[in-house]
Amino acid sequence: MKTVKYLFISFVLICSAPGCMDLNVPPVNVVTDDVIFGSEDGIRSFLARVYGAMPIEDFRFNHTNGINHFYAINPFSCLTGEAISRDVGGANTETHTYWSEAYSIFRDLNYFMETAPSYKDKGGFSDAQMNQWLGECYFIRAMTYFAMVKRYGGVPIVTQVLAYNSDRLEELDIPRASEEEVYNQIASDFDEAYKLLPEQTSVSRANKYTAMGFKSRAMLYAGSIARYNVTELFDPNTQKRLCGIPSDKAQNYFKQSYDAAKLLEGHYELYTKAWSATDKDAQYKNFADMFFDASSPENIFVREYGYPYSVHGYDCYNVCLQYMTSTYAAETNPTLSFVEMFDGLPRKSNGQIQVYDEDGYYVLYEKPMDLFANAEPRLRATVIFPGDLFKGEALEVYRGIYKVPVGEGITRLLPEGSTELYNSVPDIASRILMSTNSQTQETITDNAGNSYNAAGASGVFNNQGVACLGGFGLRKYMNPDMPADLVVENRSDQNWIELRYGEILLNRAEAAFELFLMAQGEQYRTDAYNCIRQIQERAGADIVPAATDITLDIVRKERRKELAFENKTWWDLKRWRILELEQNNTLFRSLMPFFILNENKWFFDDRLDETNKRYTFDTRWYYKSIPSDRINESPSLLQNLGY
Amino acid sequence: MKNLKYSLICCSLALLVFYSCVPLDNYDMPEETLKGTVYVAGTNKTESIQTEVSDQGVRIRMLEYSWSDNPQPFDFYAMQDGKYNNTKIFKGNYNICVAGPFVPLQQYDPSGNLTVDGSITRDIKGTVEIDWEVEPFLKIEWVGEPVVNAAKTKITASFRITRGTNNPNFQQNVTDIYLFVNSSSYHVGQHNHDNRYSGRLQGNAAQAAFATGDVITLTTQGEFSPERDYYVRVGARINYQTEGQQRYNYNEPKKANVLSN
Numbered sequence: 001m002k003t004v005k006y007l008f009i010s011f012v013l014i015c016s017a018p019g020c021m022d023l024n025v026p027p028v029n030v031v032t033d034d035v036i037f038g039s040e041d042g043i044r045s046f047l048a049r050v051y052g053a054m055p056i057e058d059f060r061f062n063h064t065n066g067i068n069h070f071y072a073i074n075p076f077s078c079l080t081g082e083a084i085s086r087d088v089g090g091a092n093t094e095t096h097t098y099w100s101e102a103y104s105i106f107r108d109l110n111y112f113m114e115t116a117p118s119y120k121d122k123g124g125f126s127d128a129q130m131n132q133w134l135g136e137c138y139f140i141r142a143m144t145y146f147a148m149v150k151r152y153g154g155v156p157i158v159t160q161v162l163a164y165n166s167d168r169l170e171e172l173d174i175p176r177a178s179e180e181e182v183y184n185q186i187a188s189d190f191d192e193a194y195k196l197l198p199e200q201t202s203v204s205r206a207n208k209y210t211a212m213g214f215k216s217r218a219m220l221y222a223g224s225i226a227r228y229n230v231t232e233l234f235d236p237n238t239q240k241r242l243c244g245i246p247s248d249k250a251q252n253y254f255k256q257s258y259d260a261a262k263l264l265e266g267h268y269e270l271y272t273k274a275w276s277a278t279d280k281d282a283q284y285k286n287f288a289d290m291f292f293d294a295s296s297p298e299n300i301f302v303r304e305y306g307y308p309y310s311v312h313g314y315d316c317y318n319v320c321l322q323y324m325t326s327t328y329a330a331e332t333n334p335t336l337s338f339v340e341m342f343d344g345l346p347r348k349s350n351g352q353i354q355v356y357d358e359d360g361y362y363v364l365y366e367k368p369m370d371l372f373a374n375a376e377p378r379l380r381a382t383v384i385f386p387g388d389l390f391k392g393e394a395l396e397v398y399r400g401i402y403k404v405p406v407g408e409g410i411t412r413l414l415p416e417g418s419t420e421l422y423n424s425v426p427d428i429a430s431r432i433l434m435s436t437n438s439q440t441q442e443t444i445t446d447n448a449g450n451s452y453n454a455a456g457a458s459g460v461f462n463n464q465g466v467a468c469l470g471g472f473g474l475r476k477y478m479n480p481d482m483p484a485d486l487v488v489e490n491r492s493d494q495n496w497i498e499l500r501y502g503e504i505l506l507n508r509a510e511a512a513f514e515l516f517l518m519a520q521g522e523q524y525r526t527d528a529y530n531c532i533r534q535i536q537e538r539a540g541a542d543i544v545p546a547a548t549d550i551t552l553d554i555v556r557k558e559r560r561k562e563l564a565f566e567n568k569t570w571w572d573l574k575r576w577r578i579l580e581l582e583q584n585n586t587l588f589r590s591l592m593p594f595f596i597l598n599e600n601k602w603f604f605d606d607r608l609d610e611t612n613k614r615y616t617f618d619t620r621w622y623y624k625s626i627p628s629d630r631i632n633e634s635p636s637l638l639q640n641l642g643y
Numbered sequence: 644m645k646n647l648k649y650s651l652i653c654c655s656l657a658l659l660v661f662y663s664c665v666p667l668d669n670y671d672m673p674e675e676t677l678k679g680t681v682y683v684a685g686t687n688k689t690e691s692i693q694t695e696v697s698d699q700g701v702r703i704r705m706l707e708y709s710w711s712d713n714p715q716p717f718d719f720y721a722m723q724d725g726k727y728n729n730t731k732i733f734k735g736n737y738n739i740c741v742a743g744p745f746v747p748l749q750q751y752d753p754s755g756n757l758t759v760d761g762s763i764t765r766d767i768k769g770t771v772e773i774d775w776e777v778e779p780f781l782k783i784e785w786v787g788e789p790v791v792n793a794a795k796t797k798i799t800a801s802f803r804i805t806r807g808t809n810n811p812n813f814q815q816n817v818t819d820i821y822l823f824v825n826s827s828s829y830h831v832g833q834h835n836h837d838n839r840y841s842g843r844l845q846g847n848a849a850q851a852a853f854a855t856g857d858v859i860t861l862t863t864q865g866e867f868s869p870e871r872d873y874y875v876r877v878g879a880r881i882n883y884q885t886e887g888q889q890r891y892n893y894n895e896p897k898k899a900n901v902l903s904n
Binding site for chain 1: 753
């Protein structure tokens with residue numbers, strides 16, 4: 001009992017002891033302004049955090065999980081027809097909500113811009129340093145508003161730190177600005193950044209030209225909205241147009257986009273380190289290598305990754321089944337519809353691939369790669385053809401083995417437009433051996449005694465999720481040198497190139513051509529032609545003969561081909577307002593190789609996606625719905641149409 | 644050991660005691676009913692509007708303003724024949740409006756001010772029936788029955804499309820005329836059709852066919868399987884977006900006997 005008494009007394013003494021100290025000391029568990037703003041290291045840590053939070057749609061982004069998510073299955077490219085995935089059932093819009101994250105960034109940046117300059121003397125910073133940091137804040141703010149406006153249309157513009165006062169909460173209820181005002185804010189923030197930023201920085205931090213590069217992208221979007229959008233939504237309280245921009249503003253935006261893109265000329269160039277005008281293999285290698293060369297003169301803005309601190313799982317999720325180490329594979333399966341956009345393939349008059357001879361029989365090939373002998377090198381660097389080498393191993397993709405004598409030839413397996421599963425057509429199942437999954441591969445032996453699997457090591461199987469679905473593997477950004485045992489989640493660390501000079505040329509070409517269409521002068525068409533020509537030459541594509549042959553379709557198609565699988569295409573289709581035309585109960589096409597037993601030959605069947613994924617785009621999705629909890633908090637936010 | 648036992652007992656007691664602080668959801672289930680029909684104006688409530696079963700058809704929107712000036716809307720959708728019936732609604736005072744392929748009941752001027760307001764504010768208690776009379780953008784009538792070709796691989800249908808409203812603001816061009824085909828369901832429309840076979844006129848061709856005022860004849864495209872029956876229906880829409888979507892007007896669906904013929 002005595003012990004308890006002593007314990008109690010010492011407890012009281014200990015508790016009262018702090019009363020003797022001066023309580024006016026900075027709390028050690030809160031980082032105060034002078035720690036952050038008073039030293040270069042503090043500012044660097046601040047900027048690193050906002051750069052990290054800046055909305056970049058990279059390896060760790062998709063339309064369901066949003067930005068900076070640790071895994072990214074359900075690939076974004078499977079909303080555009082570029083690819084299909086077992087995890088994407090059809091057309092969709094983004095289902096993640098990106099709202100409060102953006103306003104946290106705005107607050108951080110506004111706070112920095114209001115506070116940091118007063119620490120200039122204390123920290124001993126030079127004008128150049130302070131300008132760079134402020135310029136970066138303007139840059140990131142513009143990037144973040146751009147991420148908002150392309151989703152929602154007009155959003156509340158906050159350019160200063162809002163004070164929280166629980167008695168006057170209604171002051172924080174800021175109505176949406178017009179879509180036009182947001183784009184103008186973005187333009188002025190990029191312009192401010194251009195003034196403040198230095199000429200050169202590391203490629204993962206913004207410089208003058210980074211700001212102008214992104215400005216060319218944002219203004220191109222604004223111009224397209226002004227020109228092609230038909231949705232109108234006005235806020236009766238503010239009389240502002242929340243969705244849509246008056247069409248007479250289009251020309252000004254395209255001009256701004258064009259001028260910004262032109263400023264980058266001479267500061268960056270297309271990557272051609274391994275390129276040769278006459279060698280298709282070199283062109284292929286050049287385009288594939290571009291995404292892995294840190295010293296590429298084409299890189300304008302890069303999000304850097306590095307194991308083990310900052311990683312993603314792009315290789316793990318997208319590698320073909322035969323290279324699989326984990327339980328993930330083949331999330332992104334390029335479609336034939338996508339592949340058919342490229343040059344160098346045998347074609348029918350309607351532009352689709354020609355796999356039949358004049359008599360209507362399938363053309364037989366010695367090797368699967370023979371069909372792609374003349375394919376555009378950029379395509380080969382974007383998808384893996386059946387039989388092409390990846391990691392020193394041929395991609396083995398085929399649907400089945402034709403086991404009966406060919407006779408005069410093989411006529412088409414399914415009627416045009418059929419979505420039937422091959423296995424469920426008795427006539428096909430009796431002639432072709434197929435496997436439902438890789439665990440139960442069936443085998444067949446030819447006359448010479450060689451045994452063959454019924455389907456390729458990567459598929460195609462009709463009942464196995466991780467099998468190849470479209471007939472092609474994904475090549476772009478896939479690391480060809482990654483050892484098999486490292487192909488697991490959160491192990492990849494290749495950099496994401498968010499902006500490269502190729503896109504700048506395409507921005508410039510599109511803006512120029514739109515200006516030409518608005519009768520702004522022949523020189524714009526010539527300039528568009530020159531930009532497109534540079535892209536096509538580097539890609540090894542067919543070159544448009546002359547400036548007078550350029551059409552808007554050619555400009556757009558070039559963009560889709562060049563920037564495929566870089567998470568840009570969905571936004572492009574959206575701003576051109578053509579998604580509902582492209583995706584109207586649409587099935588994409590796939591290409592299925594078959595091996596012919598005893599002949600040692602191959603044929604290809606072009607067909608509608610066997611997994612029957614139908615795509616229908618809902619025009620309401622041109623403007624995303626504003627999260628309802630934000631409206632509850634801020635009642636003056638008007639919801640977009642149709643939600 | 645004893646201490647441990649006591650503290651365990653105390654913790655469990657505390658858990659039990661605080662657990663009872665969670666409020667029990669003892670509100671009544673929503674059990675009021677709102678139902679009705681969206682009729683075509685001028686038909687003396689004999690003809691209801693034909694639509695599709697989806698959020699691209701006819702939407703009934705309910706707003707309860709007692710909690711917020713900008714409440715989260717409660718939406719549901721009409722059936723294919725323009726009737727609607729919702730038996731799970733909370734008691735309350737609601738502002739109710741329908742939107743679909745017809746002249747909007749709520750219209751705004753270019754700066755967003757409400758100029759026409761056909762919405763209804765009503766207490767919902769028990770069963771409330773509200774009928775609406777609206778002017779569809781387009782009226783579509785069958786002319787004769789859909790005809791199946793001899794090989795049983797195509798359907799041809801004739802119909803007439805006329806404007807459903809004289810309102811000068813809703814005389815936009817017709818952009819799409821579809822003969823929607825579905826191989827399994829009576830619920831056929833742009834939300835549920837087989838794109839491979841549905842016959843269509845789009846863009847200028849659609850407007851040109853409509854502008855003549857004559858009977859239009861459409862045939863399905865491609866060749867479908869003769870091994871089943873098909874449901875067909877004509878849909879057409881003008882270049883006007885209702886709530887972010889161009890919506891189709893329809894005629895009533897018909898079954899084309901292909902297999903059972």
